[in-house]
Structures are given as structure tokens and as C-alpha cells.
Amino acid sequence: MFEFKFTEEQNMLRDMVRDFCNNEIKPIAKKIDEDEKIPRELINKLAEIGVLGVSFPEEYGGSGFGEVGYCISQEEIARGCMSTATFIGAHQSIGTNAIYLGGSEELKKKYVVPLAKGEYIGAFCLTEAQAGSDSFNVKTRAKLDGNEWVINGDKLWITNGGIADVVSVFARTDKGISAFVVETKTPGFSAGPAEKKMGIKGSTTNPIIFDNVRIPKENLIGHDGRGFLVAMKTLDAGRLGLGAACLGAAKELLELSTKYAKEREQFDTSISNFQAIQFMLAEMAIMIFNMESIVYRTAVEYDLKKNISRQSAMVKYYCSESLDVIADYAVQIHGGMGYSRELPVERFYRDSRINRIFEGTNEIQKGIIARDVLKRNGRLE
Incomplete structure (x- = not known):
């Protein structure tokens, strides 16, 4: 057995993307939602820091961080704006990745390189x-x-x-x-x-x-x-990245909810002292621990070139279902303020719902999981 630990380079990537998100994305996330558009200037900045090709090898214009690095990046981006994480996912994890996984060397040189550099979307x-x-x-x-x-x-x-x-x-x-x-x-x-x-x-x-x-x-x-095999293999990675984005949003909501619960007072005491609030925070933390565990366990296996179709379906299913619960708890903890557009919680609540639908509905994910379980006679090794 080994310690669940990120490398120094992976931690540096996380710090870099988190700083970028705090400085460049969070301040305009509300405007992105209201305008229904990601500014081209932000896309250009994402390209400059290497986020639009973070998973691909350097020889194809990427940053060489693999799927684990991509999940780290998506986790941190989603803490600020799920719209931006979705844009990156469609561009990198499925749009470009289909060419990277199935294309000839000539196609990869012609298209993956400028896509990974952010020169193309x-x-x-x-x-x-x-x-x-x-x-x-x-x-x-x-x-x-x-x-x-x-x-x-x-x-x-x-x-x-x-x-x-x-x-x-x-x-x-x-x-x-x-x-x-x-x-x-x-x-x-x-x-x-x-x-x-x-x-x-x-x-x-x-x-x-x-x-x-x-x-x-x-x-x-x-x-x-x-081509259908290319599509399915591509979606394996897409679903994994989707789970990472759900994880980032969930972590952000837990931090926002904990901070608010400690500051908000009712009945002459902080609402964080009420068991009802504590139990919601505890459940959120449990789900996040599970989400983080399966996202990165599966990402490591993906980078080792293992077949992760069943695992990525599990990641997509569990992380999207969990984020919906976590977002709902966050709204409840914030009360009326959670329903107000003054705070980002209601935006996270609206943004969360699509994750159970796109990249294969959660009902489809359960079908993928069940078929693999039956094929293996219930053995999950």
C-alpha cells in the first residue's frame, strides 16, 4: 500500500491554478453567468498558463501533467466557475482528446498541438x-x-x-x-x-x-x-474530468457553508453550534472525501493506460449525485441568502444539475457499471 500524496509538481500546478482562479475567475464568475459568455480575454489567459492542454504531452503542445494533472486543474477551476470548467472540459477532455486518442500522428501534429496550446478551441x-x-x-x-x-x-x-x-x-x-x-x-x-x-x-x-x-x-x-469506440474511450476521460469539477465545486461549497455557519447567529449563538447544521456539514465532508478518493484513484489508473470505463462511470455517477446534495445543503445552511443571487451558492446550485445529464445520464452510467459487474461475475478487481 502507498500514501495518497501528490507530487511536488502536482502541488505546484494546484497552487498556480488556484491563484489564477482566485485572481482571474472568481471576480468575474457572476458576470460570466449573467452575460452568458466567457470573455475571450479569460480564454487567452487560460491558454497562456497551459490549462487548455494540461493533460497532453509536451510534444503535442501540452503541459505533460496527464489525467491526474487535468483533474487537479479542473477541480480548482470549478471552485470559481463551473461554466469555465465545462468550456475547458469540452475543449480538452473530449474535443481534443478524441483526436489525441484515435488520430494518426499527422492529425495529432496538425490539430492537437494548436488545440493544446489554446490557439484553436x-x-x-x-x-x-x-x-x-x-x-x-x-x-x-x-x-x-x-x-x-x-x-x-x-x-x-x-x-x-x-x-x-x-x-x-x-x-x-x-x-x-x-x-x-x-x-x-x-x-x-x-x-x-x-x-x-x-x-x-x-x-x-x-x-x-x-x-x-x-x-x-x-x-x-x-x-x-x-469511430464509436473512439467516442466511448473519449467519454471515459470526459466523465472522469467531470467528476473532478464536481469535486472542486463541492469543496468550495463546504468552505463557504462552514464559514457562513460560524458567522451567522440565531437564538444568540452561532448556527454552527446546532446539530442540524453540523450534520449537514458532516455529510458534505463525507461525500467530498469519497469523491476525492475515487477521482484520483481512477485518474492514476487512466494514466497507467488501464481500462477505466466502469470506474469513470462510477466517478461520474457518484460525484454528480453528491454535488447535487452538497449544493442543496449549502443553500439550506445559508437560508434565504443561499437563494439570493447576492452570493455564489445559488449559482452553484443551478450549475450542479446538468452534471447528472451530460456526458451520459446517470441512468446510462449505472447500465455501464452493471454490465461490467455481470461480465466479471461480481469481481471488481
Whole structure:
């Protein structure tokens, strides 16, 4: 057995991202929510400090911190703004990662490098009107015409869709579902108006239209007909990063709630002296301990190239469910002030709810977990 401990470099990364979040993100997080937009200046600053490619090797333009480093970064970003964490996740963990995991060396050099450096913004185009949880049911078509693929179809709920420079697209060919890299400046590509959402309002979410979009034959990611495997492997990492963001938000809410409980007085005493408040804080702390444990245990296994499909589904399920409870407790502890937009607690409450839906609903996660349990006859080694 070994000590659960981060390296000196990982702790330095955490300190750097935390300082950045405190100085650059938290002061404008409310405005990001109200304006429903992340300022381009903030995106440029995120690129400058290496956060937009923190997980990728340096040879591909990244910072070389792997999945553990990415989870550390997302945890700290989410303490300030879940919209910004969502933007980064869609760009790095799924949009760019699909190319990194499945693409040829030429594709990785051409696209992963500028994406990891933040010179391009990425997105992941899988979901369609009839292909949400049933993601295999994609109707978007790609047909080979000489040395070009021609893509036609519609995508929905695409995070970063309206601001992306490069998208990873999943479309059906004669051989099955395939994955492609599409530059959004290509004729025939268009993004619809941003969705009006309950939470993560600063993260833009758009429908995408492909109208005879022609891309080079070489922009196929991996092999024709094998794109669905690329999508599923990519989502393994996406779900893990989502869990890390939930962890960061949960930690922030516990700190805010504890501080408020110690300062707020009723019946001539601090409300932190009431068992009802103490029990909520205790439950929040228990969930956070569990969240942190499974996030980083799984991230280590991911960096060791192990199959973590079941584990990442567990991370996504448990962390998103826990954050919803923690956010609710935070509102309750803050009372009326927790319901007011004067404090960030209500924003965290609204931002939390989507985590049980996107990157595969929690019902889908339980299905993934159950299938693996049955396959292994209940043995979880």
C-alpha cells in the first residue's frame, strides 16, 4: 500500500491554478453567468498558463501533467466557475482528446498541438435529436467522394459549438460510425443560436448543421467504421474530468457553508453550534472525501493506460449525485441568502444539475457499471 500524496509538481500546478482562479475567475464568475459568455480575454489567459492542454504531452503542445494533472486543474477551476470548467472540459477532455486518442500522428501534429496550446478551441459533436442516451443511433452521414469526405446532418447540445475552431464529429458511413476532424471555417458548417439554460450559462451550447461539408480524406480519425469506440474511450476521460469539477465545486461549497455557519447567529449563538447544521456539514465532508478518493484513484489508473470505463462511470455517477446534495445543503445552511443571487451558492446550485445529464445520464452510467459487474461475475478487481 502507498500514501495518497501528490507530487511536488502536482502541488505546484494546484497552487498556480488556484491563484489564477482566485485572481482571474472568481471576480468575474457572476458576470460570466449573467452575460452568458466567457470573455475571450479569460480564454487567452487560460491558454497562456497551459490549462487548455494540461493533460497532453509536451510534444503535442501540452503541459505533460496527464489525467491526474487535468483533474487537479479542473477541480480548482470549478471552485470559481463551473461554466469555465465545462468550456475547458469540452475543449480538452473530449474535443481534443478524441483526436489525441484515435488520430494518426499527422492529425495529432496538425490539430492537437494548436488545440493544446489554446490557439484553436475544440468541441465534440456526437449528440443528435434521436441520439442522446442512444448515442449509437446517429443519423449524420459521411460519404467518401474521391479524396474528400462529405458530411451532412445535424448535431444538438454541442458545448463550445458556437466558438470552436475545430470539432471532432461522429457520422455514419457505409462501414458504421466513423470519427472526423472538421475545421469550423469549412463551407457548409454552421452553428445555431446558443441554448438558454438553467445553469452553466457562460458555457455556450449550440446546434450544429453540416451541409455538404467537405473535408480531406486524411481527416478521418482512426479507421472507417471504428469511430464509436473512439467516442466511448473519449467519454471515459470526459466523465472522469467531470467528476473532478464536481469535486472542486463541492469543496468550495463546504468552505463557504462552514464559514457562513460560524458567522451567522440565531437564538444568540452561532448556527454552527446546532446539530442540524453540523450534520449537514458532516455529510458534505463525507461525500467530498469519497469523491476525492475515487477521482484520483481512477485518474492514476487512466494514466497507467488501464481500462477505466466502469470506474469513470462510477466517478461520474457518484460525484454528480453528491454535488447535487452538497449544493442543496449549502443553500439550506445559508437560508434565504443561499437563494439570493447576492452570493455564489445559488449559482452553484443551478450549475450542479446538468452534471447528472451530460456526458451520459446517470441512468446510462449505472447500465455501464452493471454490465461490467455481470461480465466479471461480481469481481471488481
